[in-house]
Amino acid sequence: xxxxxxxxxxxxxxxxxxxxxxxxxxxxxxxxxxxxxxxxxxxxxxxxxxxxxxxxxxxxxxxxxxxxxxxxxxxxxxxxxxxxxxxxxxxxxxxxxxxxxxxxxxxxxxxxxxxxxxxxxxxxxxxxxxxxxxxxxxxxxxxxxxxxxxxxxxxxxxxxxxxxxxxxxxxxxxxxxxxxxxx
Ligand code: UDP
Ligand code: MG
Numbered sequence: 001x002x003x004x005x006x007x008x009x010x011x012x013x014x015x016x017x018x019x020x021x022x023x024x025x026x027x028x029x030x031x032x033x034x035x036x037x038x039x040x041x042x043x044x045x046x047x048x049x050x051x052x053x054x055x056x057x058x059x060x061x062x063x064x065x066x067x068x069x070x071x072x073x074x075x076x077x078x079x080x081x082x083x084x085x086x087x088x089x090x091x092x093x094x095x096x097x098x099x100x101x102x103x104x105x106x107x108x109x110x111x112x113x114x115x116x117x118x119x120x121x122x123x124x125x126x127x128x129x130x131x132x133x134x135x136x137x138x139x140x141x142x143x144x145x146x147x148x149x150x151x152x153x154x155x156x157x158x159x160x161x162x163x164x165x166x167x168x169x170x171x172x173x174x175x176x177x178x179x180x181x182x183x
Contacts, residue, residue, distance in 0.1 A: 006151050006155065007086065007155065007159050008039075008084045008085060008086060008088065008151075008155050008158055008159055009084070009085065009086065009087055009088040009089055009131075009134075010041060010082055010083070010084055010088060010134060010138060010147060010150070011082075011083050011085075011088040011089045011092050011127060011128045011134050012080065012081075012082060012083075012126070012127070012128045012134055012137035012138050012140075012141065013033075013080070013081045013082075013083050013092055013125060013126065013127055014078055014079070014080050014081075014125060014126035015029060015078060015079040015080075015081070015124070015125055016072070016073065016078055016122070016123070016124055016125060016126065017072060017073065017075050017076035017077065017078055017122075018072075018116075018117075018118055018122040018123075018124060019079075019116065019124050019125065020045070020076060020077045020078055020079060021076055025116050025124075026079070028116075029112055029116070029124070029125070030170070032095065032112060033081075033083065034165075036085075036091070036095055037085055038083045038084065038085045038088065038091075038092065039083065039084045039085065039158050039163060039172045040081055040082075040083065040165065040170055040171050040172050041081075041082040041083065041084045041150065041154075041158070041171070041172065042081070042082040042142050042145055042171060043079060043080070043081045043082075043169060043170040043171050044079070044080050044141060044142070045077055045078070045079050045080075046077065046078060046080065046141075047074070047076065047077050047078070048073055048074045048078060049074055050070050050071065050074045052074075053069075053070045053073040053074045054066075054070050055140075056073070056137070056140060057069060057070065057073070065120070065121060068121050069121055072121050072122060079170070080141045080142075081170070082138055082142060082145065084155075084158050089127070089128055089129070089130065089131065089134055092127040092128075093127045093129065094111075095111060095112060096111060096112050096113055096124070096125045096127050097111025097112060097113035097114045097117075098111075098113065099113075099120070099123060100120045100123075101113050101114075101117030101118065101119060101120055101122075101123045101124075102119065102120055104117060104123075105117065112124050112125055113125065135147060154174060157174040157175070157176060158172065158174075162174060162175045162176070163175060164178060
C-alpha cells in the first residue's frame with residue numbers, strides 16, 4: 001500500500017537562551033511563528049547541559065565557535081518546538097534569517113535574527129536544515145515522539161486547521177481531543 005501523501009512538514013525550532021531571557025521578545029517571536037501559519041506540534045522548555053549541547057552541535061566539532069556556542073546554549077532555559085507547516089524546514093529558516101547576525105541586521109533586517117539577534121552566536125533561534133536533520137533533532141529533544149505516527153494520526157487535523165492553541169503548553173491540540181476531554 002502506498003503511504004498517504006504528506007502535506008505538512010515538521011521541523012525542530014529552538015528559541016535560544018537570549019530569547020527566553022527576554023519575555024517580550026519571546027512573545028513577539030511566538031506571534032511571528034503563528035502569523036506565518038506554523039502550528040506548534042510539541043513544545044518543551046528545558047536547560048541543556050554542556051554535554052548535551054555539544055552532542056546536539058556535533059557537526060560543528062572543531063569549529064572556532066564551538067566552545068562559545070556550547071556555553072551559550074547551556075547558559076539558561078531554551079524552548080524547543082516541533083513546528084508543522086507546508087515546507088516547514090525552508091520556511092522556518094527563511095523567517096529566521098541568515099546565521100551571521102552582524103551581517104543579517106543590515107542585509108535582512110526584517111527577519112527574526114535581523115530584528116532581535118545580538119551577536120553571531122546569540123542569534124535567537126535554531127532551525128533544522130534538511131529532512132534528515134529534522135528527524136535527528138526532533139528525536140534528540142522528543143524521543144517519545146514518532147514522526148510517522150504523527151503523519152498517520154494527527155496531520156489531518158493540523159492540515160485542516162481543526163486545532164486550537166493551548167497557550168500554557170504552547171501546543172496546538174486537535175479539536176477532537178478537546179471535545180473528548182470535555183464530554
Ligand atoms: N555560530 C557562531 N559563530 C559562527 C557561526 C555560527 O557562534 O561564526 C553559532 C550560531 O549560534 C549558529 C550555530 O553556531 O546558529 C550553528 O551554526 P550553523 O552554521 O549551523 O548555523 P544555523 O544553522 O544555526 O543558521
Ligand atoms: Mg545549522
